[in-house]
Structures are given as structure tokens and as C-alpha cells.
Amino acid sequence: MITTDFIQSVRWEKDHIILLDQQKLPHQTDFLKLTTIESVWESIHSLQVRGAPAIGIAAAFGLALWATKFQGDSVEDFKKELKNQKDYLATSRPTAVNLFWAIERVENAAASAQTVEAARDAVVKEALLIQKEDEEVCRSIGEYGLSLLKDGDTVLTHCNAGGIATARYGTALAPFYIAKEKGMSLSAFATETRPVLQGSRLTAWELERIGIDVTLITDNMAAHVLKNKKISAIIVGTDRIAANGDTANKIGTLGLAVLAKTFDIPFYVASPLSTIDLAVPTGDDIPIEERSPDEVTHLNGQRIAAENISIYNPAFDVTPHEYITGIITEKGIISGNFAEELQKIKTN
């Protein structure tokens, strides 16, 4: 089935948020009505909304939700409580820098307000602007990403860095959306991405919906596919890029980058500038989220693993910049001296 109706993962509706529950996809397209900042925290923590830019957008709307409910006429009290709410949202997940970047931007937007009403308006306006900008940013990433590809190419991707992980288009998947618009034909291999299955549940679903020929493989098939199939490039998303270009992304990305080097396949990271964190010198400094063992031991609520065993469930790994061919941003493609290029593109 080919359909191009756009599904927005997070939508602001004046006094509530409508959020696509990504944990229910692909068999149920359920939308949640969130009316409290606590429910936004929970939706981020439980991956009902996930993907660095979408997490940032949801958190920004979480502050907007709080702001619309703030009672009181002291703008100082508003700003003090806004910081408390920002710090609360910051505890929902540790790795995707867009969460912290977005709530910081919203707090700063209210800094110069002289009244509660002006501060409230500034918060809502900034959150909406973050979402609007992200759509434009992802489209541009798609155009730059597509410039690396030609008709008939096959791209392997990991996890889901698609439209539902952002405001629209996605980052790693954005080139597919733009290719469809231009009538170009690309195909994809999607890794299932254990344990939360963002690849088999979300990327395969998203690409099939827009008419991209997508082949699903298990994570442990990647080496065989990269060795034996004609893969033009690997393109993945990211949750945080350090100042030297080391990149945190879904667990399993590092292995793909090592394989790409082994089989001489270009390995690209698609990233908005908002996901580049110059405050973090190297990948060693990126906090890696460890999630519940249940994600590894259970499938659809049924335990599949043996009992009484240790479980390790890091949600991300870090790919050293030496394994990255290029970083596709909304301002162009960076390669070579990442430290220098990232500093330049981020500060110009």
C-alpha cells in the first residue's frame, strides 16, 4: 500500500498535546491526548515518543503545557518554576541532546518577559518554532543526503530516524522522502534493531507507506548483507555528536560502522545541527542510557530469556569519528577534519 499522508508524531493543540504512540506501531496508529507535563515526561521515558528531534519537540510542548496552566501573576515565580519544570523534563532520558537543547531554548525565550502573559506566550511560541524549524532542517538534510545517492541505489539504515522521530521527513530517512518527491527510485535494507525493534516496527512501516522498496533483516544479518549485496551507503541518525565527530546512536550502530569500513561502504550520519554538542569533547563524554532489562528479556509481554541471568541493555553506542565518512547536516555535508568542520558549521 502506498500512501503519502503525513503522520505528525507530536501536535500542539492550545491546551493539550496530541502524541502518536510509537510503542503501538505498526499495527495500531493510536494518538494520546497529553494534558500534563508529567504525561509528557512519561511519554519520552517510555519511548511513546522517541527520536532525538521528536523528543526535543515533545519536551518543548511539555513546558508550553505547563505554562498554559501556570496560576499566578509574578513573572519571577513563573521563571523560577519554569526552570524547575525544565530540570524535571531533563531527567526523562539522558542521551539525545535535543531534549536539553530544546528545553534550554524555551527557557531562554521567556527570560526577558516582563509579565506572566508575555512569558507564557514566549514559551508556546518558541516550542512551535522549534517544531517548524525542525521540519525545514530535516527537508534540507534530505536534499543533501540525496545528493550522495543516484537512481537505483540501495541504502542500509538502522533503528528509525524517520519522520516520526522528527517534525517531518526524518534525518536518515529524509533522502527517501525527497527521492520519492523527485521520482527517483531508492531501495532500503532496514535492520530490525533489537531490543525495541524500531527498524522492523517503525522504519519498515514508514518506508513501505511512502512506496520505498524496503527489505527487513535481523541485526545479525548485517555483515552478510553488507558483504554480499550491493549496498551503496549506510545512513543512520544520531542522538548526540561530540565536538570531535564521535557519534552516539542506537546500539548496533558501531558494529555497522566497523563493517562499513571492512567492506569499503560509505557510512553517513544524518544530523541536524541541534544534535551536535560542542560542549562534549569526545564520545567518551556522552551519557549512554541503560534501559530496563525487560526490553531484552520480553517480547510482547512474554518472557523469552532464561531466568536468573544478568542483562545488559545500553540503548546507544558511540561510533568513533574515524569510522564516519560524512555527517549530513541541513547546512551541508561535513567530512575530513570533523572537529574543525563541526566548530565552523555550528558557529557560523
Ligand SMILES: CSC[C@H]1O[C@H](OP(=O)(O)O)[C@H](O)[C@@H]1O
Ligand atoms: C532522528 S533521531 C533518531 C535516533 O533516535 C533513536 O533512539 P530512540 O529510538 O531510543 O529514541 C535512534 O538512536 C535513532 O537513530
